[in-house]
Amino acid sequence: MKNVFPASTAMESADFLCFILFLLVSLPLIMIPPEHYRKPFLFTAFTSTITAFSIFFWSLARAKGGGPFINESVEQITGVPAAKGTYLVWYVNMSAEADEKGDLLWYLISDGSDCCRCEYLLDQNW
Numbered sequence: 001m002k003n004v005f006p007a008s009t010a011m012e013s014a015d016f017l018c019f020i021l022f023l024l025v026s027l028p029l030i031m032i033p034p035e036h037y038r039k040p041f042l043f044t045a046f047t048s049t050i051t052a053f054s055i056f057f058w059s060l061a062r063a064k065g066g067g068p069f070i071n072e073s074v075e076q077i078t079g080v081p082a083a084k085g086t087y088l089v090w091y092v093n094m095s096a097e098a099d100e101k102g103d104l105l106w107y108l109i110s111d112g113s114d115c116c117r118c119e120y121l122l123d124q125n126w
Contacts, residue, residue, distance in 0.1 A: 001013050001017070
């Protein structure tokens with residue numbers, strides 16, 4: 001497809017056409033009341049779960065196992081003793097928080113519910 005937009009624009013003609021097609025498909029879906037979303041969401045949740053586990057088991061079979069970290073002791077490979085007990089919990093927590101800086105997903109998981117306490121968004125003390 002020939003690009004009709006100038007080079008200074010951040011998109012090409014194909015990008016714009018895809019955006020218009022996306023709008024034409026998604027705008028009628030806005031008219032569906034939310035109480036009718038349950039069946040499509042259940043179908044999507046069921047099929048995506050089956051697909052994810054299928055791909056996981058296929059990749060394990062294709063790789064002939066989970067690798068040395070699963071089949072052998074981690075201490076034999078790395079020379080570092082494996083964490084146990086409360087140390088393991090703290091290491092998992094630290095690894096989750098290592099990506100916390102600027103990560104909206106971790107914010108929503110950890111304390112995103114604090115945003116729901118206020119009646120209006122502007123009532124919150126940021």
